[in-house]
Each structure stands twice: as structure tokens, then as C-alpha cells.
Amino acid sequence: MTDVDEVIGRVHREEWARLVATLARRLGDLDVAEEMAAEAFASAVQRWPVAGVPPNPGGWLTTTAYRRAVDRLRREVRREEKHREALMLFHPAEPLGAIDDDRLRLIFTCCHPALAMEARVALTLRMVGGLTVGEIARAFLVEEAAMGRRITRAKAKIRAARIPYGVPSREDLPARVTGVLAVLYLIFNEGYLASDPGREPVRAELTAEAIRLTRLVRALLPADGETAGLLALMLLTEARREARVSVDGELVTLHEQDRGRWDRGLIAEGHALVRALIAAGRPPGRYQILAAVNAVHTDAADARHTDWSQVVALYDQLTRLDPSPIVRLNRAIAVAELDGPQVALAQVDELPLPDYRAFHATRAELLRRLGRVQESRAAYDRAVGSAGNAAETAYLTRRRDQLAGP
Amino acid sequence: MAQYLMSVLHDSTDPATAEEMAAIDVFNAKLRADGHWMFAAGLASPDAATVVDGRRPGPIVTDGPYLESKEHVIGFWIVEAPHLDVALRLATEGSRSCNRRVELRPILGE
Numbered sequence: 001m002t003d004v005d006e007v008i009g010r011v012h013r014e015e016w017a018r019l020v021a022t023l024a025r026r027l028g029d030l031d032v033a034e035e036m037a038a039e040a041f042a043s044a045v046q047r048w049p050v051a052g053v054p055p056n057p058g059g060w061l062t063t064t065a066y067r068r069a070v071d072r073l074r075r076e077v078r079r080e081e082k083h084r085e086a087l088m089l090f091h092p093a094e095p096l097g098a099i100d101d102d103r104l105r106l107i108f109t110c111c112h113p114a115l116a117m118e119a120r121v122a123l124t125l126r127m128v129g130g131l132t133v134g135e136i137a138r139a140f141l142v143e144e145a146a147m148g149r150r151i152t153r154a155k156a157k158i159r160a161a162r163i164p165y166g167v168p169s170r171e172d173l174p175a176r177v178t179g180v181l182a183v184l185y186l187i188f189n190e191g192y193l194a195s196d197p198g199r200e201p202v203r204a205e206l207t208a209e210a211i212r213l214t215r216l217v218r219a220l221l222p223a224d225g226e227t228a229g230l231l232a233l234m235l236l237t238e239a240r241r242e243a244r245v246s247v248d249g250e251l252v253t254l255h256e257q258d259r260g261r262w263d264r265g266l267i268a269e270g271h272a273l274v275r276a277l278i279a280a281g282r283p284p285g286r287y288q289i290l291a292a293v294n295a296v297h298t299d300a301a302d303a304r305h306t307d308w309s310q311v312v313a314l315y316d317q318l319t320r321l322d323p324s325p326i327v328r329l330n331r332a333i334a335v336a337e338l339d340g341p342q343v344a345l346a347q348v349d350e351l352p353l354p355d356y357r358a359f360h361a362t363r364a365e366l367l368r369r370l371g372r373v374q375e376s377r378a379a380y381d382r383a384v385g386s387a388g389n390a391a392e393t394a395y396l397t398r399r400r401d402q403l404a405g406p
Numbered sequence: 407m408a409q410y411l412m413s414v415l416h417d418s419t420d421p422a423t424a425e426e427m428a429a430i431d432v433f434n435a436k437l438r439a440d441g442h443w444m445f446a447a448g449l450a451s452p453d454a455a456t457v458v459d460g461r462r463p464g465p466i467v468t469d470g471p472y473l474e475s476k477e478h479v480i481g482f483w484i485v486e487a488p489h490l491d492v493a494l495r496l497a498t499e500g501s502r503s504c505n506r507r508v509e510l511r512p513i514l515g516e
Contacts, residue, residue: 090408090489114490161512162408164489172491 004049007057012041015058016130017216021102022062024165027069028089030109030155034127036072040065089158089165103128104220105165111180112163119154120183126151128216129209139206140190177221181230181287184214188234192241193389201245201391207238225277229288232273236294239266244391251395255303267298289318308337325351326358333362341369357386361396373403407486409444409513410493414506416480419451426505433503437485442496448481480506484513 016037023033040061054060091105110123118140125131125139137147157163168176191206214231221227243261246252274295277288284292293314300306315331329351336344345366353359364379380400384393422430437443452471459466471478483500487493493510501508 092489092491112490114494162489162493164491168491172495 004053007053008044008048011057012130015061017103017106017128018058019061019065020127021106023065023069024089024106025091025102026066027073028091030089030127030158032069032073036065036069039068090162092164092166101220103216104167107180107217108168108176109158109163109165111183113179114161114163115154115157119150121186122147122151123154124183125187125209129213131209139203177224180217181226184210185230192237201249201389202241204241207241210234211238225280225282226285226287228273228277229285229291232270232291233287233294235266235270236291236298239263239270239298249391249394250398251391254297259302262298271295286318286321289314308334312338325353329353329359329362336366341366355386357383357388360386368403377403407488409484409486411511411513412483412485412497412500413479413509414481414504415477415509416506417477422504429503433499442485442487444484444486446483449479452478
């Protein structure tokens, strides 16, 4: 890779979202914005190695893309002016003092709750993240043509239903920020624990992209505690990625991970974010609490030194926000370390999660510790039999086969 | 400004209760006061529907709705709103007032 290729790669990461977002506002058209941004980068790939990298690459790209877009729109406007106008993105007047950044408008539009979740994910990765349709299709194991149609349909709905290209009103803002964070967390989790059994268990390109996008949202909404909490949660999770799957492709649990392989830089950054959030003293939301749980885990030199009472206390706090069975399952896993498997199993057995893999895996583990071998084996069977991540399946299968004979 | 159709979805034959009607009146008054009101109406049950196909000579007239389904449209609003976020807020209030789910759909412009 030459120096110029590297520069283009870096500029693409840094400038893509800004370029698409600025063009979308100035041109009133997401399609044209996306296409012209891609064309401007294609020009850069041709020109920069010959003519040199311009002093202000972002400015060069914007000017190039904008000139082409204006030429094209002029041709089209002459052809069917009224039609074009009807297709313009709706850009509402916003109160002065609202956060003025086109990238934020773009993110809120791509993550609008009127779009299906899979469309939000795809649009965000394409328009904000700058991934190609092919890359997104491969990441989600969808045919490229089908992914292209998904993105096209989403853009068509944005126009037809007049999904605004703007920052939500004050009353809508908290729910909409939550919606954006849900999209980012889904992208991260798909990378971290791929749901498809036929896939690589961990896909670093998706976790890295989710972190990059979350950093961007955090830069745009610096006062939002949950955004900072989600970033901390991702960093503290990502820090353990290398230690989490063995060379044989098997999941390595927190207890068994080689903590020397954790990324200390990411942990330090995550801890600093969590400390700042605690110091701010506002009531934490779910991501902040989950980040704090992960801060406790990454604080311990080995699993035995984990402050489990702190973990249970944090899950108590989370249960008050969200008393869902999955939260209670995670709380019970911490309770097992504090009060023993018997107490934890009684709590797990109350949960209505018959199709949830982690429910059966947790039961299997607790029953094993209690020496109830046959029940444990049956629970491992159910866990292995439910669909899920390939590395998890490998781990659960080995644990089951290690149980003493009947 | 854009126009949206808010269809009220209903899954039984029970008519709206007095409380629901009163809440709808309050919502309608608010729509008028805030400049969103275009039109609204309730519909008779699908039992009273007739499907007509006039595309050929000797039109075909069929008793009943074109789609047999448990859920049907029982009424609608047509509202005016600058963009979807405002329309979504209206649909939320409308749904709350009539105590039923609402489908929100943009009306095509010229």
C-alpha cells in the first residue's frame, strides 16, 4: 500500500460521514449525496497519486462532489422540476442553538424509528460509516443485491414519508438518542457475538466500526451520559476480544481468559469514562450500568478477585430500570459467585426463557457445580441445540462432554 | 406541508365507548386548533361493504370487504404536518384518544 493509498483510506474514515451529510443537506437528496461522495473518492483515487494529495483533502472532496452534483441536478431539474422538488429531503427549520452538525442530522435520519431495524443498521453503516453495500452484505450474510434493495427501500421511505433530515425536537430527543444507541449496540454485538452459526465467531471489522461510530456520536453529543456509557461498554468489551476465542475457535469464558492478553489501553480509556460518569453523579441508564459492570470485571487481576457484590449491586440497579428476564439471568450469574449455585439456580429456574441459549447454558453450569450431572447434561443439550454463535457451541459441547459418566 | 392518512385499526365489532368518543372529540378540537385538521370520519363495519369492479362492461358487484381479516379500518383522520416526526406525534395522540392502533401513511402529493 502506498502512502497516498493510506492517506485516502484515512481521509475516507475521517471525512465520509461529513461529506455525505453536508451534501445531503445542500442537495436535499440522500441518493445523490451518497453517489457523489463515492464519485469524489473515486476521483481522488485517480488524481491524488498523480497530482499529489491536496492541502485540504476534505475541502477538495466536498468541492468535487458538489460540482458534479450540481451539474447532474441541473440536468434533471430541467427535465422534471416539479418531480424533483417532491423528492427533496425535508429539512425542517431548527431552533437556533440546536446542535448544528450535518453528521448528527444524517445519523438521526438513518436511525429513525419509522424504519425497520435492519434498514437502520444498513443505512447507518452505508451513509455514516461509509462501508460499501458489498461489505455490509457480507457482514450480515445477505446477498449484495438484496442489501442494495434494503438500502434503496429505506431511502425511498425517507422521502415518501418525509422523515425529516434534522435533529429531533427537544421532546423527542431522549428517545431518539436511545434509538441511535440501540443501532450502534446491535452493530457491535453482531461483530462481537455473531448470531449466525456459520460465521466467524468474532468479526473485528464490525466491532471496530461500531466503536468508531459511537465515538463520533459521543463527539457530537458530549453531554449525553448514555452515549459515553455505551462507548465505555464497547471499549471494555472489545478490550477482551483477543482473549475471548481460543485458537481452536472455542469461546473462552471470563473466568478462563488469559488476562495478560486484554488490551490495557482500551481498558484505561473505558475506566476513565466510567469514572467521569460516576463523578457526574447523574442517575445512570442501562449502558452506563453495564459499563460499570464491565469496569468491575476488567479491574480484577483474575476472576477470583472480582468484586461480585459490586456486580450484583449494579445488576440490582439495572433490574429496577429493566426487570426483564435476561437482566435477571445476568444478575443470577453474579449471585452464584456471591451466594453459591443453589441460591442462583432457584432464581434462574423462575425465569421464562425457554428458547434462550444463555438460560440453558447457565442452568447447565450451575447444575454441574451442584453435582447434578444428568440434569446438567440435559441442560447443555438444550443449550447446544438452540441456535447461536459457533464459538459458544464449541465451548458448550466440550463442557457437556467433560461431565462424568451417567 | 404534507398530508397523512391515519387509519384506525380495529379487531372486534364493539363500537367505541363513550369515554373513547369523548377523548376523540378532545383530540379533534386540538387538531383544529393547531392547524393539522383536514378531515376525519368513522366507517361502518366491513359487513356493510360492497366491492365493485367496473373495469369491464357489466360491472361486477360483490358483497363484503375485499379482504377478509380480523383487523379492519374503523375510521380515519387526514392530517397536515410538516414532516413525519410531527405526524408521528399526532398519530400517537390519536391512537391514545381512540384507544386503538393507528396506521400512518403519507398521502401522495401532486
